[in-house]
Amino acid sequence: MRALITGSRGFVGAALMRRLAENGHQVTGFSRQAGDDALQGDLLDPASIRAALATFRPDVVYNLAAETDLKGPPRNGYAANTTGVANLLEAVAEAPSVQRVIWMSSQLVNRPGHTPVSDTDFDPEGGYGASKAEGERRVRAANSGGKTWVIVRSTTIWGPGMSEHYLGILRLIRRGLYFHVGQKPRLKSYSYIDTLTAQLEALGTASDAAIAGKVMYLADSPPIDLRAWSDAFAERFGRRLHTLPEPMARLLALAGDIVSGAGLRSPLTSRRLGNMMTDYVYDTALIDSIAGPPTVSMTEGVRLTADWLIAQDLRTGETP
Incomplete structure (x- = not known):
């Protein structure tokens, strides 16, 4: 490929830049910096x-740039x-070199728990989800400027380099402040960064017939059990997680609402x-048929991520 990546300074964009370059593709980013x-x-x-399109003349464009509300x-x-x-x-549409565009959307075009009946059935979560749903509508209405297109919906992305927003749960585990709620397994379609970039x-390299005009979720398969995932991190951090009954957890959450309301x-x-x-579990059969199954196990991903977080905290002086 000769690929241009918007949002190339972000977590996913930077990781994809590295992967494509390592695998012999010609790649450049598009960023405010x-x-x-x-x-x-x-x-x-x-x-x-x-x-940028005229200068680099890409045949594939990855649109990973987005405005989120993770930092306010x-x-x-x-x-x-x-x-x-x-x-x-x-x-x-005006760039003769561009043959394909991969449009990154989000699982939040539908709130957790809502199962859409079609690719254009939206029930967005918050302003961010609504904006991503609108972005999908615009891609469809314009037929991606007449270029081959695929819309991909990302889920919770984890791994070394993950954002501070999503690191919150790992820091709670490392400090012994995280707990399981009830005994039921909680299944989540999370996405490990190396799996996502693969x-x-x-x-970008699949046949047009395999991807054209499709919407697919990118995530690990099978989905993780949140309990097993959290316990694996706890073990790596030298912690042991406890379980709270659901009624007690709900009372604590209400108290947390009051605290948050006070700023x-x-x-x-x-x-x-x-x-x-x-639970949120998405069908990954389509992407697995194109990219193959994930090559990094949950256990290995946990090890690499936990060790990265420990090393980062040592550098910054963050206390566990």
């Missing part, structure tokens, strides 16, 4: 998109996920508890 491996630009600046309200109100998508659609690479941080709120207790 220029560098030796990235062209400077912004999805809200149409001229910069056209210039987005500075442009999720415009990169809607107007930015529209700008990129117009630019790729799947994204495969989508203070709480390790448990009703929303977080609801997410913990809700």
Whole structure:
């Protein structure tokens, strides 16, 4: 491939850049911060998109750029996920070199627990989910600028380099502040970073017939059991996790709601508890048929991620 990756400074974008380069593809990024491996630009600046496409002449574009609310309200109100998508659609339509676009969306186009009846059935979670659903609609309406396209919905992404937002649960485990709720297994379609980048690479090189016009979830298979996943991290951190009955956990979550309402941080709120207790499992048969099954086991992913977090905390002086 000759691939251009928007959002190349992000967790997934940077990991995909490394993977593609290591596997012999020609790759450059597109980011607000220029560098030796990235062209400077912004999805809200149409001229910069056209210039990047004309300069690098990619045959594949990965649109991984997005505005999220993981660090607070987005500075442009999720415009990169809607107007930015529209700008990129117009630019790729005019770019003769581009043959394929992989559009990164999110599982949050449907709230946890809602099972869509079709690829265009949306029940989004929050403003971010709504903006990603709108981005998908725009891709469909424009037929991806006349280029081969696939929409991929990401799930919770974990692994070395993961964002501070998602590291929260691992830090709670390391400090002995995390607990299981009830005895039931909680199945989650999480996505280990190396598995995700392997799947994204495969989508760039697969036949048109395998991907064109499709929507697929990218995640590990089989889904993880949250209890087993958490226990594996606890063991690596030298901890042992305890189990709380559901009624007690709900009372603690209500107390956490009060604390959060007062502007203070709480390790448990009703929303977080609801997410913990809700299974979300997605069908990965389609991506597995294209990319093959994951090559990194949950146990190995836990080991690599836990060791990375410990090393990072040693460097920064973070106490467990």
